[in-house]
Amino acid sequence: MRNLLLKRPQALARYVLACFFPVATELLAVWGFARLIGSIQVGRMDYFWQSLWLTIGLGLLGIGLFISSRFMRIGFMRDTILDVRLSAFDKILSHSYDTFNRQSKEVYLSHLINDVNTFERDFFLTLLNVIFAAGRYVFAIVIILTMDVWFALGTVAASLLLYLVSARFEKRTVRIKEELSTNSERFTVELANTFNGLEILKLNRVEGKFLRKTLASIDRIERKKLDFAVFTEGQRSLTGFLSNLVFVAMLVYLLTRGFDGLSLTLLTLQLQLAASCVMPVGAVMPMFNELKASLAIYRKITASQPEAAGAVRRIQPYHFSQRIEAQGLSFAYADQAILRDVNLRLEKGRKYLVRGASGSGKSTLLKLLSMVQAGYSGALTLDGVPYSQVDEAGFNANIAFIYQDVFLFEDTIRNNITLFKPASDSHLQAVAEKAGLADLVASRGQGLEEPLLENGKNLSGGQRQRISIARAIFKQAELLFVDEGTASLNEELGRAVEETILALDSTVLAVSHRHYPGVTERYDYVLELVNGRVVQYAAADYFEAVAV
Amino acid sequence: MKKAMRRAWPLLLAVVAAAAIAAALEGLLAIYAMHAVDAMFQRDRAAFNETVRSLLLVAGGLIPAMLLLAACRGWFKRRAAVAAKVDYVRRLFSKHINEFQAENNAGYVSILTNDCNTIEADYIDGIYACVVGIINFGVAVLVIGLVSPWALVAGVVVSVVSAVLSGLIAKPMQRHQAQRSEMYATYTAYIKEALSAFHIIKGNDLTGKVRADYRAKSSAIQHKGYLIDRLLTWMISLNRLNFVLTFIGLMGATVFMGLKGIITVGGVILIITNVERLMNPLEKLGESLPKIFGTAKLFARIEGTLQNRDDHPETVAADRLDGALHVDGVSFSFADNDVLRDVNLRLEKGGKYLVVGPSGGGKTTLLKLLRKYYAPQSGRLLLGDQDLRAVTKDSYFRRIANVEQQVFLFEDTVRHNLTLYKDYPDDMLSMALDRAGLREFLERLPQGLDSLILENGKNISGGERSRLAIARALLNRADIIFLDEAFASLDASAARAIERTLLELHGITVVNVSHVSFPDTRPLYTKVVTVKNKGVQVA
Structure with a gap:
């Protein structure tokens, strides 16, 4: 945080200085007000007019100070928040696949949107208010001290008392608030689950049960909210009552001094300073907490994660000319063993088809071999170099995926295939042809330059999948991972795409349920997963003996 | 609402x-x-x-x-x-x-x-x-x-003027805020995309490009905020100017009256400290009323999400589905997009039908029509000789069972996920489990039927989900079972075993919508229905 603020020392100094302007405005206004009231006691018209003009002048000065204070602050705020956004984003981009996948995308999204917005809304506002309240407090007390030492001390004591009272409530408030927020999170998840299943619920006529359940949760959550509202309001009433009491006491004291000849101007001035500048210091406590909360958010979204202890540095450059090898590879997901002591060897340039019953760990095997998932035991090597030491960027630059879920940029078909790399039209046309995209490209008015709508809304499932296939073909990666790559395509197209994949120079590792007679047999090997172990067959033998 | x-x-x-x-x-x-x-x-x-x-x-x-x-x-x-x-x-x-x-x-x-x-x-x-x-x-x-009373009149006038002025001043701000919230919507969409593309970004060295895009978009958002802040400065200043002039004016007038002896000193102080009590509520009203009226649009939008557009009366309860399900000259389109045109199809009671066809050919729409999710725009669906439109949903759903590719699971026990909170005798449960090929899965679970399925079915594989859905359908003793790509996440041998089980069910109509078919089970179907080019062919 310190680094963030000190990045622009001059702007920061200007900002802090600007935070004191409102203090001056307030103190001057109090003085003008007291003098105007006091003019009744003075009883001279010229003094009255003089005071009135003075008060108006001070009011206008206050507006001037407000404008300059704002302009001294908002530029700094803009630049600083932009920095926060960028460092939060950089933190996410600096993840490796493995650490990125440990949290859901929604968490990152919430960091970049909700958390940054909360920080933007709260941080500078509370900072300003803390500086303002503290400045006002100190200056007001110093002024009162010069007039009436005992009154000043009494005021300080009363303000501290109020502060302690509200501090006692603060902890409980924070706790209830947290409970409230976890409750509503749970409620949201529950709602989303129920709505996702509403079709099934209705088809099976159990929606009544879930309706009652949902209504009960609504009632529960609203009751919690009521508790919170009554508690905070009650607390506010109590502190409000105490400050009223203190105000009455101050009034009575000052009025008694009035009997002894204290002028109306000074009486008003002291009362105003004490009531509106010193007493509100109780409100600073929650602000401090908010400031702390903002800082916690900042740390959460920008602090880089410490490397796991004992992590091996990824220093070996990517180099693949012979084989990928797994020895004694095991992987468990939440205590459930998925892969057990797997031994396999992928020779460069060969095509491997992974088969196995559903739930047998095919996708996991693919994730481990494509470095998307770590946390395995046993050895996994690329040309003899352990995966954990291979430079990730170099590895990623040489692999491609064809998965069922396709991500599309809101950009042209061209850029979605090339992923913003330069390419000649003829080459791209050939790629599109191979991926079965030629019809789509031809049917769109602007061909390859046709823009896709948000996340490919104007494409069918099969078309989306073909874009991902085109990407992989275009990239000419050395290693291609395919997970049910033709599942949303019809027979004819699926067969054509399968043929294209088999004709590539890349080493291919594909998971597929589909069988295209006459094509699927052209894989070199079949890796069959049974009970967490891998059995390797030559494809020709497999399709002849083991059958489909 | x-x-x-x-x-x-x-x-x-x-x-x-x-x-x-x-x-x-x-x-x-x-x-x-x-x-x-x-x-x-x-x-x-x-x-x-x-x-x-x-x-x-x-x-x-x-x-x-x-x-x-x-x-x-x-x-x-x-x-x-x-x-x-x-x-x-x-x-x-x-x-x-x-x-x-x-x-x-x-x-x-x-x-x-x-x-x-x-x-x-x-x-x-x-x-x-x-x-x-x-x-x-x-x-x-x-x-x-x-x-x-004079001070009261003056106070009320000043408060009203001040409230009206601040209301007027708020107008241009709202426009800017609306623009910013639109910017936020696209900004959020962009971030969502970028996050889902994480492995694509990393794998294709797009980090630099994405970072630059993000920087530009963030910078635009912050700049808009800055412009709003600047405008806000002038707005608040105007408001303050209004306040300073009216409030001090009123104060001056009151003090003047005090000087002239019209009111006492206490009165002056009372008026000055209480004018705020006149102004605050008016300001609050000025803030709250537009907000209250502003919710009218929101209420209307919320009501909109609750409307049922099709409100054809449903009067007939279907006890048993004895007759055939007859699709009679049915056409259906989404907006301008024709999906089915003049489709005729007869599904006999107890028949087994395989519905195949290319993706986007209309299979799913036909299925949804058969499930009574919507009514055809022309033509009729007949249940026996009863128009399906007039049959109550509750009674129809009681007689049909459905198996989807995406199986919905509750965070509850396996038992409840199977029975969907209804009571079945144990032998029925056991039979359904066997037929759906779930026996092995259950034996692996520590508490059998009473094991919990975790959030989103984390501890159950895709194939097991499908089997669970099939067991649900078998338990239901429905007259018609609709399968929608139900075998997509099963491996071939498991799929075929379950498919056979279903095809052997006596007296139950099975409609299997699928883009894959196995040559050896294909002959077991009564008819194969091909849906393509907006029509159907029956073979």
Whole structure:
């Protein structure tokens, strides 16, 4: 945080200085007000007019100070928040696949949107208010001290008392608030689950049960909210009552001094300073907490994660000319063993088809071999170099995926295939042809330059999948991972795409349920997963003996 | 929804009463303070002491009044919020499935969370603020009027002018805020995309490009915020100028009256300290009323998500589906997009039908028509000789079973996920489990049928999910089983075993919609229906 603020020392100094302007405005206004009231006691018209003009002048000065204070602050705020956004984003981009996948995308999204917005809304506002309240407090007390030492001390004591009272409530408030927020999170998840299943619920006529359940949760959550509202309001009433009491006491004291000849101007001035500048210091406590909360958010979204202890540095450059090898590879997901002591060897340039019953760990095997998932035991090597030491960027630059879920940029078909790399039209046309995209490209008015709508809304499932296939073909990666790559395509197209994949120079590792007679047999090997172990067959033998 | 919230009105009366008591006490406090000041100026110790006693007494009475108001407010808000949400959820549950699914689920969730929060803040709190504001205003009028009717008139005029001015000033701000919130929507969409593309970004060295894009978009957002802040500075300054001139003017006038002896010193102080009580409620009203009216659009939009467009009366209950299901000259289109044109198909009772065809050819639409999710735009669906449109959904759903590719699981036991909270004898359960090929899965689970399925079915594989859905259908003893790509995540041998089981079911109609078919099970079907080019061919 310190680094963030000190990045622009001059702007920061200007900002802090600007935070004191409102203090001056307030103190001057109090003085003008007291003098105007006091003019009744003075009883001279010229003094009255003089005071009135003075008060108006001070009011206008206050507006001037407000404008300059704002302009001294908002530029700094803009630049600083932009920095926060960028460092939060950089933190996410600096993840490796493995650490990125440990949290859901929604968490990152919430960091970049909700958390940054909360920080933007709260941080500078509370900072300003803390500086303002503290400045006002100190200056007001110093002024009162010069007039009436005992009154000043009494005021300080009363303000501290109020502060302690509200501090006692603060902890409980924070706790209830947290409970409230976890409750509503749970409620949201529950709602989303129920709505996702509403079709099934209705088809099976159990929606009544879930309706009652949902209504009960609504009632529960609203009751919690009521508790919170009554508690905070009650607390506010109590502190409000105490400050009223203190105000009455101050009034009575000052009025008694009035009997002894204290002028109306000074009486008003002291009362105003004490009531509106010193007493509100109780409100600073929650602000401090908010400031702390903002800082916690900042740390959460920008602090880089410490490397796991004992992590091996990824220093070996990517180099693949012979084989990928797994020895004694095991992987468990939440205590459930998925892969057990797997031994396999992928020779460069060969095509491997992974088969196995559903739930047998095919996708996991693919994730481990494509470095998307770590946390395995046993050895996994690329040309003899352990995966954990291979430079990730170099590895990623040489692999491609064809998965069922396709991500599309809101950009042209061209850029979605090339992923913003330069390419000649003829080459791209050939790629599109191979991926079965030629019809789509031809049917769109602007061909390859046709823009896709948000996340490919104007494409069918099969078309989306073909874009991902085109990407992989275009990239000419050395290693291609395919997970049910033709599942949303019809027979004819699926067969054509399968043929294209088999004709590539890349080493291919594909998971597929589909069988295209006459094509699927052209894989070199079949890796069959049974009970967490891998059995390797030559494809020709497999399709002849083991059958489909 | 608004109508349902009327149930909270009685509590609003309690709020009115509590607020009146609190405001009256505060008014008294102001009046005693005035007397105390005047007593001091008249050098009357006895009157002063007596006033101070009353002052303390009233201040003491304020605490229970404030607590009562806080409690009433809480009760009112709770009753209103619960009424709104309960009404929404109830009506949402009674929506037709197809119309429910026409909108994104996230939208409904967002209505129940974000929009309901807005309603709470703008509508419920707005009404509360208006009611309390009016009462406080009334008390302030009484208190000031007591001292000087002239000051009251001046005070009211100044307050009204000030409230109107700040209302006018808020207008251009709202436009800017709306623009910014639009920018935020696209910004959020962009970030979502970028996050889902993480492995694509990393794998294709797009980090630099994405970072630059993000920087540009973030910078635009922050700059817009800066422009708003700048504009806001001028707006607030104008507002302050208005306040300074009117408030100081009023103060000057009051002090002037004090100087001329028209009112006492205590009166001057009372007016000056209470003018705020005139201005604050008006300002609150100025803030709250546009918000309350602003929710009208929101209410309309929320109502819109609850409308059932198709409200054909359903009068006939189907006890057993004995006859054939007959698709008679049915056409269907989404907006301008024809999906099915003049389709004729007869599904005999107990028949087994394989529905195949290319993706996007209309298979799913045909299935949804058969499931009575929507009615055809022309032609009829006949159940025996009964128009399906007139059959009640509840009775029809009782007779059909459905197996989807995406199987929905509850965070509950395996048993409840199978039975969907109905009671079945154990032998029936056992048979369904065997037929669906779930025996092995169950034996692996530590607590068998009573094991919990974790959130989102994390501890159950895709194939096991499909089998669970098939077991559900078998348990249901339905007359028709609809399969929608039900075998897509099963490996071939498992798929075929289950398919055979289903095809052997006697007297039960099976409609299997699938893009894959196995040559050896294909002959077991009564008919193979090919859906393509907006029509069907039966072979």
